Amino acid sequence: MFRSLTIEDCLSLNREDLAAESAKEIEKMEPVLKSFITVCKDHEFRSGEFAGIPIAVKDNITTKGVKTTCASKILENYVPPYNATVVEKLLLHGFTVVGKTNLDEFAMGSSTERSAFFPTRNPWDPTRVPGGSSGGSAAAVAGGEVVAALGSDTGGSVRQPASLCGVVGFKPTYGLVSRYGLIAFASSLDQIGPITKSVRDAAILMSVISGKDAMDSTTVDKNIDFLKDMENGISGMKFAVPKEVYDYEQLDSGVAVLFDEALKLAEKLGAKIRKVRIPSMKYAVAVYYVIAPAEASSNLARYDGVKYGLRVEEKGLKDMYKRTRREGFGEEVRRRIMLGTFTLSAAYYEAYFNKAQKVRRVLSSELDSVLTENDAILTPTSPITAFKLGEVKDPLTYYLMDIFTAPANLAGLPAISVPYGFSNDLPVGLQIMSRRFHDAKVLRIARSFEKNSPYNSNGRIRLPVVKA
């Protein structure tokens, strides 16, 4: 049964035909899910530990000779001259990249509705969004089109869609995975992470893609064994739960119930739960929406119609710039570029950007101090479950969905979303966040929930039955 295969499952199989099976599933499911922007046709079977295992890569990660669009008109026909470091590593270990998955344009969004091409559907209910921005990767994994996928997470873009699609999504510590070849949204927040059908798979992919990279000077040299303590459980651990979770008015009641259930399970497994206050957490979204657009406004300046991508010809340079960028970028991207341009302008730099940087440091140190006394911080991943396409229109409502995920990016911490039950038949995710470079611990805790969740069978998460 290809659709439920994990990386670990594949290891004991004949893998020559896996890519073909993946292609068959993609062909069958794509009319419903629309996870992919580009499906790769000719796959070379590479040798290596993970030879032949089909994997999907978010379309904001460069693939040499294969279109990489960022789901934007401005890069609709862009073919990168180089592979991202993570792609090089996947190929080196034998993985077969079967396609490039859909996303919110330039990873700006939480529903994949903001792709310039088409929205992706949630495999649990195709009338609903898969979350975002790595919605294509999450849907492709949950829908059984691939064994695993890579996404990118700037404010929750791996964890939130994983939560909404009922799969595992891991955002590593900032600096563990090279960003070389990840088309930048907000450089100080962006991190590539795996989306998988099991926590162990997330750990396996981490051991493949992590490591210091000479091409990315923000990467660090840490030798982490992601799998070593995986099965050791959580007995004796201390978990902090921010009271701010309960202060949050938009928290879905079904999500709240499951979250409390998860906490009880943790206690049953020998962990202690402690309620804490993280006062700056309520500013996380505000800080995030100052810093991320500021960096984005600069990162996206290169799409000017001069060198590559879309150019709308006009008389004169300025008009060419203007029309190219107006027609090439979608509404949300333009909104964020304007926001960022404003907050970086000399007159407002102190009031917005610099103040946001200060609050970011305060939040970071508050999280650090909670995490020196506790093994992890637990929250729901998303305050709500998958919503209907077109249901959320107001940008602020959108932004507020990042409330629980954005802090990990602002502080550079590792955080995972692991499925924990269903609210109205839609998956709910539990987020586990820990100290910098304690990624193995995050995975170990997540594995314990996965193994013991009453909603899983034999420690395996449930996958949807999609009607193709």
Next chain:
Amino acid sequence: MKTVIGLEIHVQLLTETKAFCSCSANVFEKAPNTMICPVCTGQPGALPTVNKMMIEYAVRTALALNCEIHRFSRFDRKNYFYPDLPKGYQITQYFYPIATNGCLELDVGKERKKVRIRRLHIEEDAGKLMHEGDAITKAHHTLVDMNRCGVPLIEIVTEPDLTSPREARRFLEKLRSILRYLRVSSGDMEKGALRCDANISVVDEKGFSSNRVEVKNMNSFKFVEKALQFEQNRIIQALKSGSNVEKETRGWDLTSKTTVSMRGKEEESDYRYFPEPDIPPVVISDEYIEKIKESLPELPDQKKDRFTRDYGIPELDAEVLTSTRELADFYEECVKIKPKPKEISNWIMTELLREMKNSESEAVPISPRHLVELIELVEAGSVSIKMAKEMFPEIFATKKMPRQIVEERGLKQVNDKDVIEKIIKQAMEQNPKAVRQYRSGKKGVLGYFVGAVMKQTQGMANPQLVNEIARKLLEG
């Protein structure tokens, strides 16, 4: 009226690779867009990594300019749109430059003046635009050459301590000499390796200061001086007539030999500087700085002082001889082989520098051996000083050793007594009358016999020797 000038200087560093990628930084006159990679062309997803040599070169320069080196510095982004800037921002150091508070000493007349340096920071160069047709306003289209994108630069900003266009030029020349001593830059203004923008204003007798004008496009030392002279006069004229000049940016125009307005105050951009998130801060240790300090070469001023002291040559000689490290080394090599400091200095200051100037050569093409051998030939009387000077251009052009040229041209002086005696005896036999005249007291006739020898030897006979022998034979 008092003129106030401050300079902003961009220096291209001679590192092997570019500032933030591993492309070669030697891009001068290379075919367009052949020295590029995903990083320096701003491909989506590409990231910068810092060239360590660039940091070292910046620290070397900052130390030579007596700057305070900062243990912590950082890169920032300067955001603006232009086709020669592929990322849409330039990586520079705005908030925390690597060095500040330096100075450079300048000899003005009899006194040594300190020109303060406000800051020195590292940044990347932009590409080049080629407009189809000459004028940017008339071009049908424009081509972009990205070879220069990411070539490392340091920007040096002075305080407004310069008081004349001449001084500004002297400052730049001195700076170039230091940069070349340090081997951190070629310092060629004409090739764009050294670029200078100037801010100039004039304060009148009542203490009223004119608006400040920025002058650009001055791509030689001469033009810096000319443009600033023009601008200085323009401002003084305005002040004299009771008005003021606009606060604006002007460019030196080669054809009209004037400055023309480029953009006014209202067009000043907001560069939206913010910390470059892709590059961690640059943290350097005291040990690192000490190590570089120890490796610094002797600088022009130090060398000049030592030359006057150790070789006893005049200050002017020392100044000229130390103008480049190559020339100074050449001089010292020569003196080491042949301890005649003043004589060697004379040869270099006149013959060598003239030839170098004529051939527009910046390097010394001959070896110390060439010059020393020539001097020794004169000393030995093998060639006359006049002949030696005549030979010099050939030595310079062909790099042949002086002895070889002497032999080839048959230039060697005739010092053979027998040869000379034989010619004189012959002449005496042919002209007994002249012999008698000499012996009767008409000593002037000696010239006739000397002339005869010179004629026969094509002027190669040693004149002293000829005189001596002729006198001896005639007096019999």
